[in-house]
Amino acid sequence: xxxxxxxxxxxxxxxxxxxxxxxxxxxxxxxxxxxxxxxxxxxxxxxxxxxxxxxxxxxxxxxxxxxxxxxxxxxxxxxxxxxxxxxxxxxxxxxxxxxxxxxxxxxxxxxxxxxxxxxxxxxxxxxxxxxxxxxxxxxxxxxxxxxxxxxxxxxxxxxxxxxxxxxxxxxxxxxxxxxxxxxxxxxxxxxxxxxxxxxxxxxxxxxxxxxxxxxxxxxxxxxxxxxxxxxxxxxxxxxxxxxxxxxxxxxxxxxxxxxxxxxxx
Ligand SMILES: NC(=O)c1ccc[n+]([C@@H]2O[C@H](COP(=O)([O-])OP(=O)(O)OC[C@H]3O[C@@H](n4cnc5c(N)ncnc54)[C@H](OP(=O)(O)O)[C@@H]3O)[C@@H](O)[C@H]2O)c1
Numbered sequence: 001x002x003x004x005x006x007x008x009x010x011x012x013x014x015x016x017x018x019x020x021x022x023x024x025x026x027x028x029x030x031x032x033x034x035x036x037x038x039x040x041x042x043x044x045x046x047x048x049x050x051x052x053x054x055x056x057x058x059x060x061x062x063x064x065x066x067x068x069x070x071x072x073x074x075x076x077x078x079x080x081x082x083x084x085x086x087x088x089x090x091x092x093x094x095x096x097x098x099x100x101x102x103x104x105x106x107x108x109x110x111x112x113x114x115x116x117x118x119x120x121x122x123x124x125x126x127x128x129x130x131x132x133x134x135x136x137x138x139x140x141x142x143x144x145x146x147x148x149x150x151x152x153x154x155x156x157x158x159x160x161x162x163x164x165x166x167x168x169x170x171x172x173x174x175x176x177x178x179x180x181x182x183x184x185x186x187x188x189x190x191x192x193x194x195x196x197x198x199x200x201x202x203x204x205x206x207x208x209x210x211x212x213x214x215x216x217x218x219x220x221x222x223x224x225x226x227x228x229x230x231x232x233x234x235x236x237x238x239x240x241x242x243x244x245x246x247x248x249x250x251x252x253x254x255x256x257x258x259x260x261x262x263x264x265x
Contacts, residue, residue, distance in 0.1 A: 002228045007032035008059075010139075013087050014038050015068060015124065016094030018045035020193030021143065024220030025091055026053050026061075032224065035059040037085060039066050039077065040094065068094050068120040069112055078127050089139040089227070090128050092121040092165075097147075097158035097199040099265050110157050117161035122168055129176070138181045139227055142169045146189045146235070149244035152258050154265040158199075173232070184226050185233050188219050189240040200265065208264045212237060 012029050016022035018040035026038055030053035038046050038053075038061065046063040053061045062084075066077040081087060095117045098109040125140055132138030147155050148162035166185055173183035190196075191214045196206050206213060214236055226234040235241035247254035 002230070004032070007034055007228075010088045011035040011085055012037065012089035012091060012139075013081065013124075014091040014093060015120075016040055016143075017049055017063075018042045019049070020195060021188070021191055021216045021219055021223075022091070022093040023049040023052075024216045025093060025223050027056065028220045028224040029091075030054070030057040030059075030061065033057050033059055034089070035085075036061045037081065037087070038063045039068070041065055041067050068124075069115040071119075071123065074120060074123055078124070087128065087131075088135070088137065089141070090124060091141045091143075091223075092124060093141075093143045094120065095143060095145075095161075095195075097155070097195065099154045099158065099199045099205065101154055102156040105157055113157050113161050117158070118164045118168075121165060125168075125172070129172075132176070132181045133179050136179050136181075138176075138179075140169075140172070140176075140181065140183045141186060141223065141227065142183070143186045143188075144169070146187050146240050146244055148185075148187055149235075149241070150247045150254065150258065152265065153263055182227070182230050184231055186219070186223055186226070187233060187235045187241070188214055189237050190214065191216050191219055205265050212240070 012034050014022055014026045014036060017026045017038035026036055026049055030036060036053055038050055040046055043063065043065045050061040050063050064077055067073050096112060098105060098113065121142060142165050144165040145162040147159045148166040151159035169183055169185045176183055189212060190209050193216055219236055222234045222236060
């Protein structure tokens with residue numbers, strides 16, 4: 001269990017921090033007096049989130065604009081970060097989804113999801129792994145999804161990226177445990193964020209889900225608690241995670257249910 005003093009010695013990089021879950025994780029960490037480096041593309045939104053974080057922490061909150069679908073931009077970002085910080089915690093949160101039938105996904109939509117959700121996450125993590133091994137400490141939090149546990153119609157490529165995040169993180173956890181490095185995945189169900197503006201612009205999916213939809217503040221609270229308690233995974237909501245476990249145990253029944261009464265997209 002990590003104590004308050006441990007948190008005050010951390011320097012955290014949070015990607016996708018200009019809104020949604022990432023902004024709330026940043027605010028949650030600011031409340032534990034963690035030094036923050038926030039990354040996304042929209043500087044105006046990043047400035048607003050940084051100002052909110054700064055209300056809770058005495059530590060610096062710095063912001064960087066970077067398009068994480070562009071490898072050269074990531075390299076430039078990582079170079080700048082190396083020159084200025086000793087990062088101890090990486091929160092790979094940036095991600096996007098296009099929830100459509102596979103046959104309707106464009107090449108650009110597929111490549112955006114693969115680049116941002118999987119390639120950028122792996123590239124950033126790989127950069128910090130040797131540094132954390134040398135320090136014999138570090139925290140890596142990778143935001144996946146319940147879509148990494150149960151694939152449903154209209155989530156083919158999104159699910160593929162999140163299954164990828166989970167597989168990569170599970171292997172990494174085993175490799176890095178001897179060095180005292182904590183690797184945690186976050187697997188939320190639907191969260192009320194701007195994610196759905198792109199994912200499903202009609203809003204019908206969110207509407208049908210009703211009370212299942214999670215509050216980003218609550219999810220962020222569980223992420224910070226997960227870091228504190230060195231959890232393996234954060235899974236929310238509990239009902240959806242239970243259904244995902246049943247789906248893994250009984251995939252034929254799962255296919256029937258996911259293709260009929262639970263087919264909400
Ligand atoms: N919302 C859900 O239902 C849900 C469920 C399960 C898992 N998740 C996962 O949770 C994570 C956060 O999602 P969210 O719901 O908070 O979504 P969101 O509100 O849309 O936020 C996404 C964040 O990623 C950043 N981002 C998007 N494209 C980027 C790019 N090319 N380069 C750099 N940053 C980029 C956005 O900032 P800019 O636009 O400023 O770049 C924003 O800060 C994602 O990994 C998502 O897959 C979401």
